[in-house]
Amino acid sequence: MAKRENISMSVIRRLPRYYRFLNQLKNMGVTRISSKELSEKMGSTASQIRQDLNCFGGFGQQGYGYSVEQLCREIGNILGIQNAHKCILIGVGNLGQAIALHLSFETQGFSLIGLFDSDPAKIGTKLHGCEIYSTDILPQFCEEHQPVMAILCVPRAAVPRLSDELYNLGIRSFWNFSHYDIAMKHPDTVVENVHLNDSLMTLCYRISDELLPRKDVIPDPAAEE
Amino acid sequence: MAKRENISMSVIRRLPRYYRFLNQLKNMGVTRISSKELSEKMGSTASQIRQDLNCFGGFGQQGYGYSVEQLCREIGNILGIQNAHKCILIGVGNLGQAIALHLSFETQGFSLIGLFDSDPAKIGTKLHGCEIYSTDILPQFCEEHQPVMAILCVPRAAVPRLSDELYNLGIRSFWNFSHYDIAMKHPDTVVENVHLNDSLMTLCYRISDELLPRKDVIPDPAAEE
Numbered sequence: 001m002a003k004r005e006n007i008s009m010s011v012i013r014r015l016p017r018y019y020r021f022l023n024q025l026k027n028m029g030v031t032r033i034s035s036k037e038l039s040e041k042m043g044s045t046a047s048q049i050r051q052d053l054n055c056f057g058g059f060g061q062q063g064y065g066y067s068v069e070q071l072c073r074e075i076g077n078i079l080g081i082q083n084a085h086k087c088i089l090i091g092v093g094n095l096g097q098a099i100a101l102h103l104s105f106e107t108q109g110f111s112l113i114g115l116f117d118s119d120p121a122k123i124g125t126k127l128h129g130c131e132i133y134s135t136d137i138l139p140q141f142c143e144e145h146q147p148v149m150a151i152l153c154v155p156r157a158a159v160p161r162l163s164d165e166l167y168n169l170g171i172r173s174f175w176n177f178s179h180y181d182i183a184m185k186h187p188d189t190v191v192e193n194v195h196l197n198d199s200l201m202t203l204c205y206r207i208s209d210e211l212l213p214r215k216d217v218i219p220d221p222a223a224e225e
Numbered sequence: 226m227a228k229r230e231n232i233s234m235s236v237i238r239r240l241p242r243y244y245r246f247l248n249q250l251k252n253m254g255v256t257r258i259s260s261k262e263l264s265e266k267m268g269s270t271a272s273q274i275r276q277d278l279n280c281f282g283g284f285g286q287q288g289y290g291y292s293v294e295q296l297c298r299e300i301g302n303i304l305g306i307q308n309a310h311k312c313i314l315i316g317v318g319n320l321g322q323a324i325a326l327h328l329s330f331e332t333q334g335f336s337l338i339g340l341f342d343s344d345p346a347k348i349g350t351k352l353h354g355c356e357i358y359s360t361d362i363l364p365q366f367c368e369e370h371q372p373v374m375a376i377l378c379v380p381r382a383a384v385p386r387l388s389d390e391l392y393n394l395g396i397r398s399f400w401n402f403s404h405y406d407i408a409m410k411h412p413d414t415v416v417e418n419v420h421l422n423d424s425l426m427t428l429c430y431r432i433s434d435e436l437l438p439r440k441d442v443i444p445d446p447a448a449e450e
Contacts, residue, residue, distance in 0.1 A: 208305025
């Protein structure tokens with residue numbers, strides 16, 4: 001497959017959700033679905049679905065809808081989940097443990113090959129059968145195993161030095177749970193940030209806003225329970 | 226403050242990041258900043274910053290830039306972080322523990338008033354001084370304490386029934402870590418989803434795409450290290 005040019009990040013970010021819904025449909029035994037039916041299930045519009053999928057060449061047949069299994073497989077291929085990109089996780093606290101234990105890396109294009117922590121009490125212990133290594137051995141480990149991605153579950157203060165070190169060891173992709181913007185210093189990295197605090201504050205805004213008195217709006221009695 | 230109409234979710238989602246950067250600047254002793262300087266630090270554009278802030282009335286003075294402290298406070302007010310929206314967390318596994326222990330709810334507009342689990346081994350134990358209650362007592366607890374938001378850290382399969390129950394107990398806002406779309410069934414809820422699998426798959430796409438041969442593109446020698 002050749003590199004696809006000019007596909008917007010918003011389209012790309014919708015692909016995992018398509019994949020998720022299609023997988024559920026497949027598991028429920030649905031074999032064929034129209035963009036209209038899919039859009040109703042996903043709370044989207046049929047034209048957006050058709051537009052998004054057309055970015056990758058289009059899969060449906062006019063009037064016949066999509067084959068759920070084929071579309072699911074194709075989107076999986078586009079996402080690259082058949083890969084086993086080697087990754088390491090650094091910071092085996094509660095969050096790191098939750099991620100290491102509960103995510104299915106293998107079905108999502110990755111292979112988790114190492115867990116690291118700087119806490120002597122954790123080093124040498126095992127999590128789900130995997131040994132936790134000292135961050136001191138990152139240079140040897142990276143040279144030997146060549147991971148391409150690092151999952152950062154360490155406190156924010158530790159990230160600048162750690163991300164510099166990992167960058168110098170050849171790692172160019174990060175799944176970053178800290179509130180530090182790695183890509184600002186290293187623009188040639190691929191970073192997916194999970195900013196939990198930002199998500200929580202967005203929720204706070206939305207709740208606070210819901211609770212504010214709505215001016216110039218006459219309450220709609222039909223909307224009341 | 227009256228309800229603000231027609232502010233797009235993309236603007237709202239950028240506010241926590243402004244708040245985060247401004248807080249860092251404040252802590253570093255910076256008192257004043259221009260939209261240009263702020264945009265350089267944030268990897269954004271000055272005009273986007275001005276446009277975003279103008280949605281809420283605008284704060285800067287032409288030629289003088291923004292007062293960091295004032296802007297930080299104002300954005301905090303817009304986000305509503307001075308609130309203490311009562312929330313409960315359900316599912317005290319590793320992820321639930323990480324969230325309960327490491328997030329500072331009080332500085333982000335919430336007050337975490339209860340932890341719940343259905344595992345008898347966990348019920349009655351304490352986490353960071355807070356007792357873990359049985360999900361069986363949710364009806365009494367909600368009636369007595371009236372939480373407005375629930376954090377869902379339970380497996381996907383448990384969410385449909387649980388979210389229905391919480392909805393019937395009056396909860397209309399959810400911070401949802403499962404891959405189940407609550408708002409599809411209950412459109413009058415406010416839901417912030419944290420879909421870790423989607424984020425991981427997006428990263429997989431971006432890494433896989435980076436590694437693909439780039440057709441019709443002549444390598445730029447200046448871009449090589």
